[in-house]
Amino acid sequence: MLNTHKIRKLLEKSGYIADGSIATAVLLALGMEKPILVEGPPGVGKTGLAKALSEALGFPLVRLQCYEGIDEGKALYDWEYGKQLIYTQMLRTQLDSYLSVSANLREAVERLAAEESLFFSQNFLVQRPILRSFLSEGRSLLLIDEVDRSDDEFEALLLECLSDFQISIPEIGVIQAKVKPLVILTSNATRMISDALRRRCLYLYIAYPELDREIAIIRARFPEICKDLAKQMVEFLRKTRDLNLRKPPSISEALDWAQALSILSTSRLTPNVVGSTGGAIIKHQNDMQKVMELAEKELIE
C-alpha cells in the first residue's frame, strides 16, 4: 500500500524532492485515476515531476508537447493515407480476382463493402501520444506539457480523453484505454484554462519551494556544494524573488547556478561571484542591475 511517505522516498531516489502536497497529489491521482493539473511559475519543476515520477514508478513516459494549432491528428491518431494507397495498389490483382467471382456490379460492391473495415483498421492507424499511452500494455505516464499553449478546441478534445479514458474514432469506434495511464498536465498560466478541464483534474500548485526543500534540492543534485554555500545561495535567491524582477530565478536557474559555482569550486558568495556567475540566474539586463545592488548590500560583511 502506497502512502505519501513512500512516494516521497521513491521520488527522492530519482532525484526529485517533493513536499507533502505534491506527494498527496500523486497518491490521489494513482488511487482515483484522475489527471493532475500542475500549475506554477516557470522552471519550478512541473515537467520534472512527471519525469521523476515515470522513473520512480517505472511507468514509461509518453510526452505530448502542446503548441498553438495542435489538433487530433497530432495528439490522438492519424490515418496513414500513403500506406493505404500503396496497399490498394499492391492488392489490385488480388482484388480483381476476388471481385471477378461476383456476377454483377451490385454484388461486387457488396463484396468490397464487406471488406471495407480492412482499410480502416488499426494497421493503418498512426498512434499519436495519447492513443499510444492508452494502448500501452502496462500503465504509462502521459505528460501533456504546457496545455495553455494549445487552443480551446484542443482543450475540448482532451475532455473526453481525460474523463473517460477513451477515444472515439469515427471509422473504428470507441477505443478504451487498456490500462488507465497516469496523466499529468502542466500549465504556465499564459492563458486561462477552462473550468471544464479544471473540474476533471486534481489541481496542484507548485510554488517556489521553502528554504529547507530548496537546499535539499540543490544538495541532491550537486552534493559537492557544501551546506553553508547552499544555504547562502538559497537565501540570496529568495531575496531576489522579492525584487519584482521580470524573470525571477526559479529552481531550474538555481540548479544552473549551483552547477556554475561547483565548476568554479566556489566556497562562498561575494558580490564578485554573483557578478561573474549571475548569467545563470538572471536573464534580463535590467534585472541584473537590481540583483547586483542587492548583492552589494547583502553579501559584504
Place this chain on the structure above:
Amino acid sequence: MERIVTRFVTALREAGLRVSPGETLDAVRAIVLGGVGERSSAKAMLRMTLVKRVADFPLFDLVFDRFFRVSNDSEFGEELDDLLNGAITCFEEGANVLEAYVHIGEERIRLQVEGEYQPGDKLELESLTEVGDGGLESPEMMVQLKGYRGRGAPPKPSQRYYQDPNAMRLKVKRRQEMCFTFNDEELTAMEDVVSRMIHRLKKDVKRTHERQRRGKLHVIKTIQRNYRHGMVPFLLSLRRRRKERPRIVVLCDVSYSVSHASRFMLLLLQTLHKHLMDVRSFIFNREVAEITDLLTNMPVNSILEAIDDGDIIDLDENSDYGYAFVAFKEKYLKSLRGKPAIIILGDGRNNYNTPNDHALGEITERAGYTLWLTPEERDMWDLGDCLVERYGAYCDRVEVARNVAELSRFVEELFSSFYQDHCQRNRKNLRFEAQAEEPSAYGTYYIRRKKAATS
C-alpha cells in the same frame, strides 16, 4: 463523512467559490483513499479536489481554518473525525455561517455588496458608510472617493467640471473607481473578456485567411507536401494572396476628466498588444506621445503610474484636442501604414481652445475607418465646452462607452466589420468591380471617399 464534506463545500460556496457536485464527490473519494491522517494532508486533499485556481487558495485556507477549528492548539495531530465533529457542534450551536464570514473576508463582503444584498451585509455596510458630515454627495467627498489623480492636492483645472453639483449627481451612477491602479481581479477579468473576444475574432481571421488562400495551385509546394503519399496530391497547396492584417491606431485622451475610461482603454490595448493585433497607441492631453513600445514591454499598472505622474506627457495643462490633432498630424500621420482604423477615446472637452477640426479631417482621410468613443452620455454632449458633435462629423461612428464590456464590444465590432469588409472586397474583386456595393459601415465609407475623389 459525506455530510461533513458537503457541509464544508456549502461553506466554500457561501464564501464565493464555485464547487461542482462532481468535485465534492472527488473530495469524498480522496479522503476515503488518503485516509484522515494529519491535518495538513487532509487540507491538501480537500484543496486539491475542490479548488482549482491559485487565486482562490487564500479564501479556501480561511474557510478551512474557520470550519475545522482546533479547540486546543496543542492537539495538533488529532484525528480529523474529532475535529469535524467539533466543527459541527460548533456550527449547530447556532453560529450563523454568514456572520462568521463577515469577520473573515471583509474584502469579499465588500464585493458582495455590489452584487447581491445579503442580510448579513447590512452590518458591514453600516460600518462602511461612516464618512464625514458632507455625506457622499458633497463634491470634495466625491473627488476623494473616486480617487481622482492628485488625491488630497487641490483640484486640477480639468476637475473643475466635476465640482459642479449637478454634474456630480450625474456621475454618481457611473462606475466607482476606488483604486488607483488595477488589482489582480480586474486584470484577470479583463484578460478573460479580451481573450473571449480574441477567440471570437480569431474565427473571423481564420475565415479570411482561408478565403485569401483560395487561389491558384502552387505546383511545387503541392508536390513537396505530398511526398510521403507517393506524389499523389492528397493535400493541395494554393498560392496565397497578399496577407492583410487589421491595423489600428488608437488615440487616447488621458486627461483627468476621462481618466476612468482611459484606464480601461489602456488595459484593453495592452491585452490586444499581447495577442495578435497590429496596434499603435498614442496618448494625449495637449501633447501627443506614442506608447506602443511601453505597452508591449511594461506591466499596465506601471504605465498607468507613469502617466499619472506626468512622466510621459504633461497632465497639468488643460486638455486641448485641437492642438493634439495638429501635433499628431504633423508628427505621426506620415508614419502610418496602409489605411488603419482609428479609434479616438475622449470626451471632446476642449476647454474652449481652437478646435482645429480640419486636422482631424486630414487624419480621418488617411484612415479606413474612424470611431470616436466618449464616456459621456449623449445628452451631455452640447453642454459646455464639449466638441463631440463637431468632431463627430468627421468620424464614421460616435459611440458612448463607459465600461470594459462596452469598450470591448465596440472594438470587437470594429474588427469584425474590418474583416468582413476585407472578405467583401476580395469577393468583389473576383466578380466585378462595378457591382453594386453592399452597405456596411466600412463599405459606405469607401464609396463616399471614392466619389469625393472622382468628382
